[in-house]
Amino acid sequence: MGLIVQKYGGTSVGSIERIQAVAQKVKATQEKGHQVVVVVSAMSGETNRLIALAHEIGTSPAPREMDVLLSTGEQVTIALLCMALHKIGASARSYTGSQVQILTDNAHSKARIRGIDGVRVSGDLQAGRIVVIAGFQGVDDQGNITTLGRGGSDTTAVAMAAALKAQECQIFTDVDGVYTTDPRVEPKARKLDRITFEEMLEMASLGSKVLQIRAVEFAGKYNVPLRVLSSFEEGEGTLITFEDEGMEEAKISGIAFNRDEAKLTILGVPDEPGVAYSILGPVSNANIEVDMIIQNIAEDDTTDFTFTVHRNDYPQALEILKETSSILGAREVSGNEYIVKLSLVGVGMRSHSGIASTMFEALAREGINILMISTSEIKISVVIDEKYLELGVRALHDAFNLAGELPV
Numbered sequence: 001m002g003l004i005v006q007k008y009g010g011t012s013v014g015s016i017e018r019i020q021a022v023a024q025k026v027k028a029t030q031e032k033g034h035q036v037v038v039v040v041s042a043m044s045g046e047t048n049r050l051i052a053l054a055h056e057i058g059t060s061p062a063p064r065e066m067d068v069l070l071s072t073g074e075q076v077t078i079a080l081l082c083m084a085l086h087k088i089g090a091s092a093r094s095y096t097g098s099q100v101q102i103l104t105d106n107a108h109s110k111a112r113i114r115g116i117d118g119v120r121v122s123g124d125l126q127a128g129r130i131v132v133i134a135g136f137q138g139v140d141d142q143g144n145i146t147t148l149g150r151g152g153s154d155t156t157a158v159a160m161a162a163a164l165k166a167q168e169c170q171i172f173t174d175v176d177g178v179y180t181t182d183p184r185v186e187p188k189a190r191k192l193d194r195i196t197f198e199e200m201l202e203m204a205s206l207g208s209k210v211l212q213i214r215a216v217e218f219a220g221k222y223n224v225p226l227r228v229l230s231s232f233e234e235g236e237g238t239l240i241t242f243e244d245e246g247m248e249e250a251k252i253s254g255i256a257f258n259r260d261e262a263k264l265t266i267l268g269v270p271d272e273p274g275v276a277y278s279i280l281g282p283v284s285n286a287n288i289e290v291d292m293i294i295q296n297i298a299e300d301d302t303t304d305f306t307f308t309v310h311r312n313d314y315p316q317a318l319e320i321l322k323e324t325s326s327i328l329g330a331r332e333v334s335g336n337e338y339i340v341k342l343s344l345v346g347v348g349m350r351s352h353s354g355i356a357s358t359m360f361e362a363l364a365r366e367g368i369n370i371l372m373i374s375t376s377e378i379k380i381s382v383v384i385d386e387k388y389l390e391l392g393v394r395a396l397h398d399a400f401n402l403a404g405e406l407p408v
């Protein structure tokens with residue numbers, strides 16, 4: 001029997017009772033003959049509570065100190081889970097990210113894992129102990145505590161599974177698998193038994209927060225067998241697979257959405273070489289990531305240029321754009337932070353030209369205006385007004401018959 005890495009998210013460890021229930025599940029896994037490494041998140045709401053405390057002090061907190069603060073959430077959970085395991089007679093030890101030596105770069109709040117020293121963990125496993133590791137955190141080569149970005153415990157779990165060559169990495173959460181869309185928005189969403197890495201990567205990158213995107217990337221890179229399951233119900237969950245073979249027939253795997261977007265437009269800029277660079281250069285110099293970009297066809301000798309950024313970056317991006325506007329002699333700058341991106345994802349899109357028109361027709365029928373469109377081989381994304389998000393998700397879910405068993 002091989003090694004299993006299990007990760008339990010915030011809701012799954014949200015109270016002492018739930019931590020005790022997790023302890024039972026972990027012990028049962030060990031009793032089946034597996035070695036077990038457990039990665040846990042902070043108790044639900046804790047990371048948000050810590051962020052709010054920091055903001056009470058005002059000004060923008062130093063990223064280094066922010067990471068010291070946020071990493072405490074997970075440290076509480078590892079200790080409590082070990083105590084719960086001890087109480088039921090299991091042998092277990094907890095480790096923070098820096099104790100394990102989850103080595104990262106020094107990009108505070110969004111650090112990337114560079115390497116893991118599994119020696120200590122392997123020693124414990126060999127001695128028959130359950131190893132409990134704090135998710136979401138690591139340490140840079142100067143010994144500073146770092147964090148891996150919101151939802152980062154998923155990535156800790158997958159990285160541990162890769163480093164220890166685990167048989168499977170199991171992500172236990174508050175839903176029983178990956179659905180065709182967020183089941184909290186569309187109650188008719190259907191659980192998928194399997195999804196390909198490619199599709200899961202696309203869903204995660206387009207906003208499906210059930211798995212952190214870096215966790216999926218990591219799993220793909222190191223071939224880590226990954227499964228999403230419920231902490232509260234028995235079941236097989238959803239397996240993230242490497243091959244298309246034996247996949248469900250559906251050509252569309254799901255609908256993802258991202259509420260964190262904002263849109264900016266600069267109107268009446270000269271239509272000449274270098275204009276895109278003059279507009280986006282200063283934005284990227286400020287470390288603001290740009291997502292979708294549209295440049296209109298020029299009517300006279302001027303054109304309009306629109307792009308989207310993360311909503312948190314909106315105020316700064318607007319300031320930068322106003323400066324650019326006066327340098328370029330543009331007519332006007334405008335923006336909208338009440339927009340969302342809605343995406344249809346599926347490998348079937350490669351060969352089906354009718355999919356885009358079905359999508360636009362479904363949105364039109366509900367009177368939803370499309371503000372921007374972007375396509376790739378396996379996704380079509382539209383930007384729409386925030387108030388139409390739920391309606392849009394459900395309209396697309398129906399239009400592509402995602403609740404049914406029939407192939408689209």
Ligand code: ADP
Nearest residue numbers: 009010011173174178179181182184208209210
């Ligand atoms: P955890 O705290 O366990 O990490 P998250 O809140 O990060 O849990 O992720 C689980 C949530 O992801 C679900 O409660 C669900 O609302 C949301 N979600 C978004 N898209 C999907 C999807 N396609 N399938 C399942 N859950 C999804």
Ligand code: ASP
Nearest residue numbers: 041047136150151152153
């Ligand atoms: N506690 C962190 C967060 O809330 C990491 C995680 O739960 O994965 O984002």
Ligand code: MG
Nearest residue numbers: 009151209210
């Ligand atoms: Mg999560």
